[in-house]
Each structure stands twice: as structure tokens, then as C-alpha cells.
Amino acid sequence: MGLEENGSLKVPDDVGNGAPASWYNGSPTPGERGPSVILGHVNALGGHKGVFADLRKLRPGAEINVSRADGSTAVFTVDHGTLYSKNEFPTLEVYGNTAGAELRLITCDGYDPATGLFDDNYVIYAKLKA
Template sequence: MAPGHQSRPLLPAVVPLGWAMAAGAVLLISGVHDEEPPRPSAGQAFSASADPAPPAVRPLPPADPVRLRIATIGVNAPLTRVGLDAAGALRTPPPGEPGLAGWYGDGIAPGSAGTAVVTGHVDTPAGDPGVFHDLGALTTGATIEISRADRRTAVFTVRAVELYDKRRFPSRKVYGSSGRPELRLITCGGGYTEDTGYLGNVVVYATLTAVT
């Protein structure tokens, strides 16, 4: 990947319309790695046999998330609240803080009923790894922990990890709510060009399975 880039519109925005729909784009940094970030394997995608109903866990009342931990890929990151810009695009954490993850604060709190959304940078303008650089390597069955301001920890189990072409991002599938407490982690991924940045988005689907 050649040096020289700028932030690119890569993710649909989240709009609070009962359940989230796409409108606009999220800006994530497109870096200059010689090698692209990990891609999820075909075995991590949804399938009828590999997507059983999750255990029944009572949803939590709303509370701001404060920290995200994914032990299997070495993530232990503070969370900051992000919102929409004037164009309806979901803001991301400041580019100068690649280790910070962003929670869409006008949506669902992680652990509450509905679909919570967390974004993060895959890398920096200099090509250094961002907080979600290895998101594509996450496997089904892995655990995601989110510590909340109410001193509870929402524990999610990964159900699928998929890579989408940004031009055909399945907004209804990603942001739609089943009524269960669910979580989506989203970052850039796939191939890269100097003109457009990363060509796709990695999306992790996870469901609340425990509270500590």
C-alpha cells in the first residue's frame, strides 16, 4: 500500500429509527500497511446450523460502557461516546487515539435490549495497528466483555464475524434488532486502494450471554 491517504467514508451511519438504518458513512482511518488486517474466514460467517438461539439472559437497564475487553485478540480499551455529524454520519474516536473504541451513545447501551454498536480504527495514518486491527481474526464462541458505569460487566459471545463490501453493506442485517441484547463491533477491512482506502468492513455479531 502506497503512503499518502486521507480518511475515507467506509461505514454506514447509525440512525435511531426504532432500529438502526443506514444513512451516510462513518469515517475510519485508512492506513498504509504493507499487509492488510486479518480477514474473517468463511467458517466464521452465519449458517443455519451454527447460529443457535443464545441462552436467555435478562437485559440490563441502560448504563454507559467504559471499557471493552477481548482477550483472544488482546484488546483492552477504554470506550468513548460518539454521535452523528451534521451529515448523519457516525463519528469515530479521534484519529490521534487509535487505541480508543467508540460507542454510539444515542443508541442502545451494551447489555440493554436491542443492538449496541461499537466502532474502532483498524490502523493509523502512519500504518500502526488500531484498536480493532485484529477484529477479523476473532472466532465464533469468543468472549467480549464490556464494563459499564453501573459496575456491571456485560459478557457477549461472538456468533459470527463477516466481511462486507462497503458498497453493499447490509444495514438491516447489521443494525436490526431481534429484541435480545446484542452487540456489533465494526471496523474497516478487506482490500485497500490508495484512492478509496479499505474496500470493506468487518462486522462482529455477538449476543449477551452473562452478566457479572
């Protein structure tokens, strides 16, 4: 997916099961040098869990397998996860160039029942293993 007219990242349409996750096409493909960005929902329509509902459970050292269009799999190792306020999102830190192939998994967090909106984003940082 690409960008909205206001410059924000498009998010995948929830087809009722909180899926799919989607790759931001302005970032490197998973396994290429730089931070590949994949977005996914934390929850889904009808009270279901989103594809990234359990993102906060990933711990350093966990492996993430990303299927690539060419049929290969890029394997990443989780470095850390960080919670950011949407109002203070560190764009350069998350999307900026990296020396090697890295992965960023991004979802919403910090649901505010008063507004019905998510105030934060949770980001997993991972590095290519194989």
C-alpha cells in the first residue's frame, strides 16, 4: 500500500477478520537493505482480533518470517518494541535508512473509548537473520 493524500500511510482494509497486514510500497521489500514497513490492525470488525493483536507479546530474539513475492522467506529477529504517541511519532527513527535489512511492524495502540480512536502506535524493530 502507499500513502494517503495527506501523506499518512494507507492501512489495509479490514475484511472482517483483522487481516491482512500490508507492506508499505515506499519501503524496501522485506530482506532488502533498509527498513521494510508492514502495517496491520490490532483489532477487527465484530470484536475479532486483528492480525497484529499480539504484537506486544513479541520479545527480543523472536523470529518473524515474511513470505516474499518471489516465493522465498525473509527471516527477521526481533530487536525490540516501542510504544509511540501518534502526536510524537519519530518518523525518521522508524522509516529512516539503515545499514542492513530491517523490518518494522506497526499497529495501533492506546485505544481511547471516549473518542473511539487509538492515540498511539506500537512498533516492532527486527533485523534480518536469513
